[in-house]
Amino acid sequence: xxxxxxxxxxxxxxxxxxxxxxxxxxxxxxxxxxxxxxxxxxxxxxxxxxxxxxxxxxxxxxxxxxxxxxxxxxxxxxxxxxxxxxxxxxxxxxxxxxxxxxxxxxxxxxxxxxxxxxxxxxxxxxxxxxxxxxxxxxxxxxxxxxxxxxxxxxxxxxxxxxxxxxxxxxxxxxxxxxxxxxxxxxxxxxxxxxxxxxxxxxxxxxxxxxxxxxxxxxxxxxxxxxxxxxxxxxxxxxxxxxxxxxxxxxxxxxxxxxxxxxxxxxxxxxxxxxxxxxxxxxxxxxxxxxxxxxxxxxxxxxxxxxxxxxxxxxxxxxxxxxxxxxxxxxxxxxxxxxxxxxxxxxxxxxxxxxxxxxxxxxxxxxxxxxxxxxxxxxxxxxxxxxxxxx
Amino acid sequence: xxxxxxxxxxxxxxxxxxxxxxxxxxxxxxxxxxxxxxxxxxxxxxxxxxxxxxxxxxxxxxxxxxxxxxxxxxxx
Numbered sequence: 001x002x003x004x005x006x007x008x009x010x011x012x013x014x015x016x017x018x019x020x021x022x023x024x025x026x027x028x029x030x031x032x033x034x035x036x037x038x039x040x041x042x043x044x045x046x047x048x049x050x051x052x053x054x055x056x057x058x059x060x061x062x063x064x065x066x067x068x069x070x071x072x073x074x075x076x077x078x079x080x081x082x083x084x085x086x087x088x089x090x091x092x093x094x095x096x097x098x099x100x101x102x103x104x105x106x107x108x109x110x111x112x113x114x115x116x117x118x119x120x121x122x123x124x125x126x127x128x129x130x131x132x133x134x135x136x137x138x139x140x141x142x143x144x145x146x147x148x149x150x151x152x153x154x155x156x157x158x159x160x161x162x163x164x165x166x167x168x169x170x171x172x173x174x175x176x177x178x179x180x181x182x183x184x185x186x187x188x189x190x191x192x193x194x195x196x197x198x199x200x201x202x203x204x205x206x207x208x209x210x211x212x213x214x215x216x217x218x219x220x221x222x223x224x225x226x227x228x229x230x231x232x233x234x235x236x237x238x239x240x241x242x243x244x245x246x247x248x249x250x251x252x253x254x255x256x257x258x259x260x261x262x263x264x265x266x267x268x269x270x271x272x273x274x275x276x277x278x279x280x281x282x283x284x285x286x287x288x289x290x291x292x293x294x295x296x297x298x299x300x301x302x303x304x305x306x307x308x309x310x311x312x313x314x315x316x317x318x319x320x321x322x323x324x325x326x327x328x329x330x331x332x333x334x335x336x337x338x339x340x341x342x343x344x345x346x347x348x349x350x351x352x353x354x355x356x357x358x359x360x361x362x363x364x365x366x367x368x369x370x371x372x373x374x375x376x377x378x379x380x381x382x383x384x385x386x387x388x389x390x
Numbered sequence: 391x392x393x394x395x396x397x398x399x400x401x402x403x404x405x406x407x408x409x410x411x412x413x414x415x416x417x418x419x420x421x422x423x424x425x426x427x428x429x430x431x432x433x434x435x436x437x438x439x440x441x442x443x444x445x446x447x448x449x450x451x452x453x454x455x456x457x458x459x460x461x462x463x464x465x466x
Contacts, residue, residue: 310428
């Protein structure tokens with residue numbers, strides 16, 4: 001069984017959500033029940049691949065040790081930077097091993113969801129250092145780390161936000177609203193992923209076959225890029241909607257992941273609308289901290305230079321996180337450079353300041369942005385480098 | 391203290407309106423973005439020794455000079 005795929009998954013999901021709805025309507029806490037269901041789904045999904053299952057267990061145990069251990073050390077010794085970096089490195093280790101081991105033809109910590117589970121545990125170590133997480137109760141930690149609706153591919157929740165849902169008992173009227181919204185999101189996600197995403201994928205494969213021919217005209221590549229971009233959106237936004245919808249039914253307000261990304265007027269706006277929980281995670285836990293560090297250490301001569309360095313480092317790491325391949329790294333750098341260029345242009349250009357609110361300017365800006373975005377997906381798909389090196 | 395924070399904010403936003411109207415919308419109006427926000431957090435840590443973690447508060451909780459002042463005061 002896989003998450004959000006196939007009839008057997010959805011039948012199980014439906015059956016296990018019924019008691020949750022009853023608990024919700026009766027104004028009872030749902031956290032413990034949800035944790036139990038998470039465990040059941042982990043067994044159902046990973047049961048057929050013992051290797052993945054063991055890695056997941058190991059990762060879970062390791063995360064708890066590191067996070068809980070660091071909370072204790074932090075409480076005792078305060079803000080000690082060396083200790084912080086040590087625990088942070090320990091928490092990054094499984095993910096780094098997972099991403100690097102394929103380069104050596106190995107597969108260490110390779111299980112579905114390691115990336116997204118790592119985000120959840122890494123942020124906890126960082127926020128313990130910041131002094132905004134003080135305790136790590138085992139059941140709540142497990143409920144958060146193993147929360148099954150988003151375990152495989154997000155959206156990425158925050159433990160302090162999750163904590164509120166874990167503690168709170170929703171009044172019936174509020175739960176019923178959430179339930180309705182959850183069901184709507186779940187169904188809309190199904191339409192996105194299964195109806196639209198699958199159709200686009202069929203077209204995409206046809207286009208890919210034509211593109212593979214020797215004398216294929218250029219517009220097949222362009223068609224592929226556009227189809228791929230929209231396929232990626234409907235597939236991933238559809239999945240995200242289903243995850244958020246399921247979480248709502250369980251009384252958890254998992255944050256949304258997409259907000260009409262193709263309407264963006266510039267690249268900065270795009271990253272506020274596309275895979276939002278990922279880009280906001282990177283903003284809060286990498287970009288902002290990088291800029292703060294540079295600002296305090298006076299590392300770059302101007303604010304603009306700092307910003308550009310920040311964007312390129314931020315997006316570069318995001319690219320690497322997708323996988324250590326030339327296409328993903330290039331994808332990250334491409335967006336880092338685009339964000340930097342946008343920043344310089346918007347801060348320096350009189351033309352921008354004068355015309356930015358005009359309708360025509362906005363239309364041209366939108367058209368340019370969507371083309372840049374689609375080209376980015378073309379790099380992401382791997383086809384761009386394939387074409388270049390063919 | 392209050393003055394110091396507002397001066398810092400005005401310098402980062404490049405606009406004195408944030409000192410004059412404490413209810414100015416900072417993020418929606420484009421006066422402050424992710425970059426300025428980071429610079430601001432570094433600034434109050436340097437100048438007032440007050441540490442606010444980047445993920446501690448949401449944008450909505452810090453979107454006017456007034457809210458920022460209240461937050462900083464609560465940390466003193």
